[in-house]
Amino acid sequence: MYEVIMYDGGIYRSDELFELIEDVGGVVLLKNRSAQMLTVTMSIPSEDREVVEALCKDIGGQVKEVPLAGTEIAVVGPTLGRHHMPHPICDVAEYLRRLGAVTVVMGLARGRGKNTSQINLQETSIIDEYDACVFMLGNFKPCVETKADLLLSKINIPTVLMCGPKPEGIEDTCDAIVWGIGRKAARMREPEDRKKLEEVGDRVDDVLDEKKKALEEDPPFVHPSEIKALLENFEPIDMCLRPAPLVMHLDGLRAKISYDEYHEQIENMEVYGRRLGDVCVITPSKINDSSMLIRIKTCSQVAYEDSLKARQ
Numbered sequence: 001m002y003e004v005i006m007y008d009g010g011i012y013r014s015d016e017l018f019e020l021i022e023d024v025g026g027v028v029l030l031k032n033r034s035a036q037m038l039t040v041t042m043s044i045p046s047e048d049r050e051v052v053e054a055l056c057k058d059i060g061g062q063v064k065e066v067p068l069a070g071t072e073i074a075v076v077g078p079t080l081g082r083h084h085m086p087h088p089i090c091d092v093a094e095y096l097r098r099l100g101a102v103t104v105v106m107g108l109a110r111g112r113g114k115n116t117s118q119i120n121l122q123e124t125s126i127i128d129e130y131d132a133c134v135f136m137l138g139n140f141k142p143c144v145e146t147k148a149d150l151l152l153s154k155i156n157i158p159t160v161l162m163c164g165p166k167p168e169g170i171e172d173t174c175d176a177i178v179w180g181i182g183r184k185a186a187r188m189r190e191p192e193d194r195k196k197l198e199e200v201g202d203r204v205d206d207v208l209d210e211k212k213k214a215l216e217e218d219p220p221f222v223h224p225s226e227i228k229a230l231l232e233n234f235e236p237i238d239m240c241l242r243p244a245p246l247v248m249h250l251d252g253l254r255a256k257i258s259y260d261e262y263h264e265q266i267e268n269m270e271v272y273g274r275r276l277g278d279v280c281v282i283t284p285s286k287i288n289d290s291s292m293l294i295r296i297k298t299c300s301q302v303a304y305e306d307s308l309k310a311r312q
Helices: 014-023 046-058 087-098 121-127 141-154 191-217 224-231 259-267 299-311
Strands: 002-010 027-034 037-045 062-065 072-077 102-107 132-136 159-163 176-179 246-249 252-255 280-284 292-296
Touching (some): 002 014, 014 027, 037 046, 072 087, 072 246, 087 102, 132 141, 159 191, 176 191, 224 246
Parallel strands (some): 072 102, 072 132, 132 159
Antiparallel strands (some): 246 252
């Protein structure tokens, strides 16, 4: 049984931590460095957790629980304008990062206005690339109810709605609702604000747990961390200067390199004696041409395709 934890501390003696993670058979899921500070999200065997925690404290760092590790979440507002992109969106995105998720803040091209808001196919396709979506609307109940029904019903991933008033009649358009967080001109620093941030984190954790349970019924053929470990030594990814060139999802990962240039090389890599292209669906990202999505096929899909080949 593996557990996911985060190291938060300095860069000093961090090489010892990486060596220990490798020695115990763990995997580094995400590594972020800012000046002399370092955060490392890792998956390690449960029986070795005490040893890893002891080393983290010895080198001056802290160990944190990260229930959302290994996920990428979109935090979406109606627009990127100042009126519709309030401080709570940034606060929510940062709080989810502290729970281990990789978050992206997005705004719709034509999301403002109760009677004019809309979401197009390209925007829904981009949002559907993530593990979950947190959608924030405003302070007016009729506006929230109208927009939620229009915008959220087209999204196909687990969705959490944040808004000011408690809406009615839109329970079927999203997986969870957190009200009491509307537009505001101040940061969420007060105790009540912190409770609301914790509530958002809990609801996101709940909806992702449902997705994890569904995946457990027919799990991916390989774990995303195994493919991440395979690709980390691939030179274009190793030399990539973009933040987090490999981002894990529950059912795959995002690689921030050009699909057109490198997808054939990645498809021809081997995992458990099979071509990666045979056990994964590799497609270009809808965001831009310099990213690709690697979706891992389930065990039943791979078995079905093997049976078809055997018949031929």
